[in-house]
Amino acid sequence: MSKTLFEKVWDEHVVDSPLQEAARREALAESGLADHEEMLGERQVLLYVDLHLIHEVTSPQAFEGLRQAGRSVRRPDLTLGTVDHNVPTIGRELPNPDPLSAKQIEVMQTNTQDCGVTLYDIFDERQGIVHIIGPEQGFTQPGMTIVCGDSHTSTHGAFGALAFGIGTSEVEHVLATQTLRQSQPKTMSVEVTGELGPGVTAKDVILAIINEIGVHGGIGHVIEYRGEVIRSLSMEGRMTICNMSIEAGARAGLIAPDETTFEYMRGRPKAPKGDDWDNAVERWRQLPSDENATFDREVVIDGSRIRPFVTWGTNPSQSVPIDGIVPHPEEVPVAQRESVERALTYMNLTPGTPIRDISIDRVFIGSCTNGRIEDLRAAAGVIDGKKVANGVNAMVVPGSGLVKRQAEEEGLNDVFVAAGFEWRDAGCSMCLGMNPDILMPGQRSASTSNRNFEGRQGPGGRTHLLSPEMAAAAALAGHFVDVGEGPDEVPA
Amino acid sequence: MRQVSFVRGKAVPLNRANVDTDQIIPAKHLKRVDRTGYGPHAFEAWREDPDFVLNNPAYEGANILLTRENFGSGSSREHAVWALNGIGIEALVGVSFADIFKTNCFQSGLLTVELPPEDVDYLMSLSESNPDAEIEVDLGNQTVATIDGDWSVGFEIDPFIKSRLQKGQDDISMTLEYSADIDEFESQRAHPLPNTAVE
Numbered sequence: 303m304s305k306t307l308f309e310k311v312w313d314e315h316v317v318d319s320p321l322q323e324a325a326r327r328e329a330l331a332e333s334g335l336a337d338h339e340e341m342l343g344e345r346q347v348l349l350y351v352d353l354h355l356i357h358e359v360t361s362p363q364a365f366e367g368l369r370q371a372g373r374s375v376r377r378p379d380l381t382l383g384t385v386d387h388n389v390p391t392i393g394r395e396l397p398n399p400d401p402l403s404a405k406q407i408e409v410m411q412t413n414t415q416d417c418g419v420t421l422y423d424i425f426d427e428r429q430g431i432v433h434i435i436g437p438e439q440g441f442t443q444p445g446m447t448i449v450c451g452d453s454h455t456s457t458h459g460a461f462g463a464l465a466f467g468i469g470t471s472e473v474e475h476v477l478a479t480q481t482l483r484q485s486q487p488k489t490m491s492v493e494v495t496g497e498l499g500p501g502v503t504a505k506d507v508i509l510a511i512i513n514e515i516g517v518h519g520g521i522g523h524v525i526e527y528r529g530e531v532i533r534s535l536s537m538e539g540r541m542t543i544c545n546m547s548i549e550a551g552a553r554a555g556l557i558a559p560d561e562t563t564f565e566y567m568r569g570r571p572k573a574p575k576g577d578d579w580d581n582a583v584e585r586w587r588q589l590p591s592d593e594n595a596t597f598d599r600e601v602v603i604d605g606s607r608i609r610p611f612v613t614w615g616t617n618p619s620q621s622v623p624i625d626g627i628v629p630h631p632e633e634v635p636v637a638q639r640e641s642v643e644r645a646l647t648y649m650n651l652t653p654g655t656p657i658r659d660i661s662i663d664r665v666f667i668g669s670c671t672n673g674r675i676e677d678l679r680a681a682a683g684v685i686d687g688k689k690v691a692n693g694v695n696a697m698v699v700p701g702s703g704l705v706k707r708q709a710e711e712e713g714l715n716d717v718f719v720a721a722g723f724e725w726r727d728a729g730c731s732m733c734l735g736m737n738p739d740i741l742m743p744g745q746r747s748a749s750t751s752n753r754n755f756e757g758r759q760g761p762g763g764r765t766h767l768l769s770p771e772m773a774a775a776a777a778l779a780g781h782f783v784d785v786g787e788g789p790d791e792v793p794a
Numbered sequence: 795m796r797q798v799s800f801v802r803g804k805a806v807p808l809n810r811a812n813v814d815t816d817q818i819i820p821a822k823h824l825k826r827v828d829r830t831g832y833g834p835h836a837f838e839a840w841r842e843d844p845d846f847v848l849n850n851p852a853y854e855g856a857n858i859l860l861t862r863e864n865f866g867s868g869s870s871r872e873h874a875v876w877a878l879n880g881i882g883i884e885a886l887v888g889v890s891f892a893d894i895f896k897t898n899c900f901q902s903g904l905l906t907v908e909l910p911p912e913d914v915d916y917l918m919s920l921s922e923s924n925p926d927a928e929i930e931v932d933l934g935n936q937t938v939a940t941i942d943g944d945w946s947v948g949f950e951i952d953p954f955i956k957s958r959l960q961k962g963q964d965d966i967s968m969t970l971e972y973s974a975d976i977d978e979f980e981s982q983r984a985h986p987l988p989n990t991a992v993e
Contacts, residue, residue: 451870451872470873479796
């Protein structure tokens with residue numbers, strides 16, 4: 303039978319159990335639905351987890367639960383921890399000014415130490431955003447199942463892994479059993495055809511996809527991204543795409559592994575070596591969806607029509623191309639009108655305003671969406687000796703300690719600092735506003751992160767999502783500009 | 795986990811789509827290492843608006859929250875469920891819920907009920923016009939009904955999850971019964987996995 307990439311990975315990880323089947327039939331019988339064969343489609347299975355990533359914010363209650371029940375971590379050797387969400391990105395050598403954050407980091411250190419779990423701690427150069435360090439170290443490999451108490455775990459899907467976010471109770475379940483109870487999601491194919499125009503990046507592609515299918519279009523589905531545009535992207539671009547699958551409501555997003563994938567992985571510390579490498583590549587080549595495989599839903603997007611995108615609203619589907627305007631509520635479908643009006647009020651925007659005329663106060667380049675080396679290179683490439691506009695505060699937060707070092711070896715930090723950007727230590731930072739890096743009420747940011755929810759970057763803050771190139775250009779101009787139109791668009 | 799059979803009470807109409815978990819509990823309150831104490835910060839920013847429905851004294855004591863599509867979208871933070879627990883919400887009735895959020899709800903015995911938009915419309919207008927109107931979510935019979943019995947609709951739920959909720963079973967103890975199957979699965983893996991314990 304023909305299978306999709308997702309189905310291949312899923313089937314490979316189902317822990318078959320006669321006992322579980324019996325329990326399920328019992329549950330069906332008790333619910334009075336034993337005769338309903340269609341309910342068998344709802345089959346919950348135990349899915350084996352190959353890699354469990356943990357961080358300081360969503361794991362403490364899980365470890366506490368284990369302790370209270372007298373349970374242990376089943377596979378510390380398949381578990382990796384780091385601290386990323388609340389760590390300061392400046393002055394790390396000083397005592398943490400926030401006692402709650404300090405305690406959470408300390409608890410992470412104790413928990414991992416007590417349970418024998420490796421931790422890339424705050425002064426480890428490999429420390430960084432959990433979804434950046436997995437691929438960076440070569441832990442993330444095609445065909446694996448990867449979970450983390452973080453919704454952007456979908457990032458790892460770029461390698462053809464099935465990777466998704468879970469809650470803290472599920473973190474505890476995985477710690478104790480290395481499995482999860484799961485119902486099989488539906489499949490969705492999103493094909494992006496053609497070739498991207500100038501200045502159009504992976505970020506614009508995923509913003510265009512979310513704009514098309516909506517923030518709940520993917521609920522209950524795992525998306526496979528396909529087509530010429532996806533194939534032409536680098537691994538880091540593919541990670542940007544898969545990262546924001548959750549913003550379309552999807553359970554996960556993945557991309558079939560190919561030569562680009564293998565080239566990116568080769569030689570990374572945890573990638574297989576020698577004969578193991580050859581065998582692994584041979585195995586990974588079997589993963590792409592079979593030619594006749596079918597999806598529950600298929601969406602096709604013409605990539606050649608995608609323009610650099612900027613969000614104007616308070617969810618990631620509320621976006622327009624850079625040459626667009628802030629929408630008029632009366633021109634959107636009735637069902638959305640109220641939420642558009644609410645968003646415009648929160649964002650303090652007037653309908654009809656050209657996106658280019660919107661001035662910004664802050665620029666944030668970083669996050670698990672766009673905090674990798676290629677993102678920093680792209681942003682630095684736009685700067686070209688120019689300065690951050692008067693009145694704009696701009697900062698770059700590398701996704702990991704190793705991304706930071708690489709950027710410094712390439713001199714990118716000098717480019718940013720000379721232009722007036724702040725150059726910080728690795729972490730989630732202003733993507734979610736858990737550490738001191740936040741917007742002040744009313745401030746407007748151009749941000750390469752993934753969520754423009756109300757207050758996401760700080761209470762009362764107003765977030766516009768866009769690509770690193772577009773963020774850098776906005777920093778220089780003080781308002782949004784089109785990087786696709788060449789250097790003339792960016793003022794000297 | 796607490797047992798759930800039915801939830802009966804007043805419903806508060808949060809008539810908005812795509813309510814994300816950053817609204818339910820902002821990130822700055824995720825620094826604590828406990829499962830309780832999040833209630834006072836639930837919907838913190840929206841609560842600054844005196845007209846926000848949860849500030850309306852008429853809905854005080856409501857244990858059912860009515861909502862629209864895609865409630866609980868965004869961050870996977872289970873703190874959102876703990877925050878709803880903290881303000882006394884025992885059931886959510888809406889058009890759809892975000893996947894991770896829905897799973898998190900089951901873990902704490904917080905019922906999520908998905909109904910067609912027109913049924914949600916009915917309940918919204920009922921609670922908006924009569925804040926004291928009580929409704930009942932009956933898990934066993936899989937129905938949502940007004941207390942006077944004039945209106946009742948069925949809902950679907952995975953039978954496995956239903957049975958767990960009714961018994962108040964702990965997922966981990968159930969799965970640990972299959973430890974031998976997990977051992978067997980691990981022993982049959984054909985190729986090594988990347989090992990995090992080795993430098």
